[in-house]
Structures are given as C-alpha cells and as structure tokens.
Amino acid sequence: MEFFELLRKRRSIRRFKDEKIPRKIVELILKAAFLSPSSHNRRPWYFIVIDDREKLDLLSKAKPGANPLASAPLAIAIVGDPEKSDVWLEDCSIVAEHIHLATFPVGLGSVWIQIMNRKSFDGRDAEEYVREVLNVPKNLRVPFIIAIGFPAEEKKPHGKEVEEWWKVFHNEFGVAYGRGEESRESPRPKG
Incomplete structure (x- = not known):
C-alpha cells in the first residue's frame, strides 16, 4: 500500500468484531513499533499486549471514552520511562503512531485511548487506575492505550x-x- 493512501484511508475505529487476532499479526505490529525513532535512540518505552477479556473490560472503565476497549480483542498499552529521556512522552507518541499505521495494512482498525491527564468515572486518576489493572511500577507512566481489532x-x-x-x-x-x-x-488566530 502506498504511504499517502495509507494516511488517507486509516481512520480511528471504535467498534470491533469479536475475532481473535493471530499472534503473527500482533508481532508484525510490534515490529513496526520497534522501528520507531526516539531521541538519542533511548527508546523509553515498554509495551503491554492485552488480550485478556477481563482486563480489557476493566480498562474500558478507566475513563469516559475508553469504551472501545470493551469490544477490542487486543490492546497495546504504551508505558514510558521518564528517567530514560526528557522527551519520553514525544517518543511514546511516535511509537503509538507507528502502531496505528501498522494495523491498517493488515486489515485491522485501531483507536488511541488517552489515559494520562484524564479522570476515571469515579474521579480517580485514570493513569493510576490503569497502572493498578496492569501492575505497572509507579516510576513508569501510562500515557495511552491503543485498542486494536x-x-x-x-x-x-x-x-x-x-x-x-x-x-x-x-x-x-x-x-x-x-x-x-x-x-x-x-x-492570525487571536490570543
């Protein structure tokens, strides 16, 4: 698929079929993530591949707007290490975009679920909620999750x-x- 055609056709998908994604496709998406650039090649990220239905259901309650996770058969949480780079968030954003772009040519859809700086339904910090569900150490951050299916x-x-x-x-x-x-x-915009 030509790159500009990919950019034009890839759209955020929020409803998914109840169909398991083959492991080889998941690994292909992760290989695209590994090819992502980062500042000084520090690669301040970790990935949590989530296909457990109970965890996906819990994550769908992390905040308003996380409901696509309820129908997604797969999600990838991007976990960042602020100690590895002062631009860890930018690097994690780039890797998330690589994941988005890798899903479309293999027949999948995806949507970005913002976690950082959001509140859960019960008023708690959404990132803390996700950190608990996924057992993420406190020194690491969970800026977003990509729902895939x-x-x-x-x-x-x-x-x-x-x-x-x-x-x-x-x-x-x-x-x-x-x-x-x-x-x-x-x-000129006012301001």
Whole structure:
C-alpha cells in the first residue's frame, strides 16, 4: 500500500468484531513499533499486549471514552520511562503512531485511548487506575492505550476536508504559504 493512501484511508475505529487476532499479526505490529525513532535512540518505552477479556473490560472503565476497549480483542498499552529521556512522552507518541499505521495494512482498525491527564468515572486518576489493572511500577507512566481489532464499522477515507491550508504559513506566522498562487495575508488566530 502506498504511504499517502495509507494516511488517507486509516481512520480511528471504535467498534470491533469479536475475532481473535493471530499472534503473527500482533508481532508484525510490534515490529513496526520497534522501528520507531526516539531521541538519542533511548527508546523509553515498554509495551503491554492485552488480550485478556477481563482486563480489557476493566480498562474500558478507566475513563469516559475508553469504551472501545470493551469490544477490542487486543490492546497495546504504551508505558514510558521518564528517567530514560526528557522527551519520553514525544517518543511514546511516535511509537503509538507507528502502531496505528501498522494495523491498517493488515486489515485491522485501531483507536488511541488517552489515559494520562484524564479522570476515571469515579474521579480517580485514570493513569493510576490503569497502572493498578496492569501492575505497572509507579516510576513508569501510562500515557495511552491503543485498542486494536477487526473493524465492526466502516468509515470513508479522509478527503480534502482535512487539508487546512489556511494554517500553513510562509517564512513567518500570518503570511499564507500560497500553494503556487500569490501569497496573501492570513488571519492570525487571536490570543
């Protein structure tokens, strides 16, 4: 699959079929994660592959918006080590995107479940809740979980509506990039 076609067609999937994902596909997705770049190649991440139905159900209650985990046959929790890098969160975000992109060509769907800086249904810290469910040491962080499965919903590919050329400037903020036509002043956001 051509890279730009992948970017256009990959969409966040929140409902999944009740179908187990073969181990060789899970390992292929993890290999994509291992290829992710990181600052100074410090690789400040760990991965928890979750396919236990009871744990997935518990994780689906970690916070509002985690409900896709209730139908997902698989999830990968990204665990970061802040002691390995001052940009551990950025590195973990990049590796999560690699996981997202790796799911689509093998016929799977995925959705990012934000955990860090969120509250659980009972008002507790969502990250602490997930840390308890997955037995993650306190010195490590759990910024997000990726829910993965065979899609039980279809979404149209992205079209021109995602092209926000008005947000692209040329040489300085406020000067439109122009895209081949004459540059013109763009409205600056207030603030």
